[in-house]
Amino acid sequence: MALVFEIARSMDGDFDCFRDETLSFSVLKKLGERMLIDAKAGLGVKYKPYEIDAMDRVLRGGRNSYSRQEFQLRIDDLADQYDDVALLSDSRWTEVVADLYKVGILRVENTNSNFIHFHHRGDFIPSLTDDFLIKVNRSLVKTLSIS
Secondary structure: OOOHHHHHHHHHHOOOOHHHHHHHHHHHHHHHHHHHHHHHHHHHHHHHHHHHHHHHHHHHOOEEEEEHHHHHHHHHHHHOOOHHHHHHHHOHHHHHHHHHOOOOOEEEEEOEEEEEOOOHOOOOOOOOOOOOOEEHHHHOOOOOEEE
16 A cells, blocks of 8 residues: 555645546556566566566466466467576476465456455465466556556
C-alpha cells in the first residue's frame, strides 16, 4: 500500500487529494513497473541476469492465464527461438514458477473453487495439477504487454 501512495503522491503532489484517474489508471502502470523492478532484484539473489531475462521473455507479450501444459508449451516454443529460455527450460521451470510466485509476479488459481493463492498473504504454492491456472499479477499485465 505504501508503494501505491508513494507513486500517487509523485503524480499528484501538487493537489490536495489524489485524482480518480491517478488511482485507477496511472498508478497501476507505474505500480507494475516498480513491482517488476523489485521482483527482478529479488530474483537476482538466486538467478543470473540471463536467466532473469529468460523469465521476462516468457512472460512478456504472453497471456494472463495458463494451464501448466500451456505454460510449458509457451516455454518450449520460446526455447526453440532463444538460448536463454532454452537453458532454463531444460530442468528448472518448476522451480522458476515457484520463485516467480514468491516474488509476486505470479498467482495461482484453483479452477474448481476459484480460490486465488498469493504468496504475499502466506499461501504456499499448490501443486500445479490440472485444476490450477498460473496467472500473472494483474498490476503487471500492462507492464509486460500481456493480453
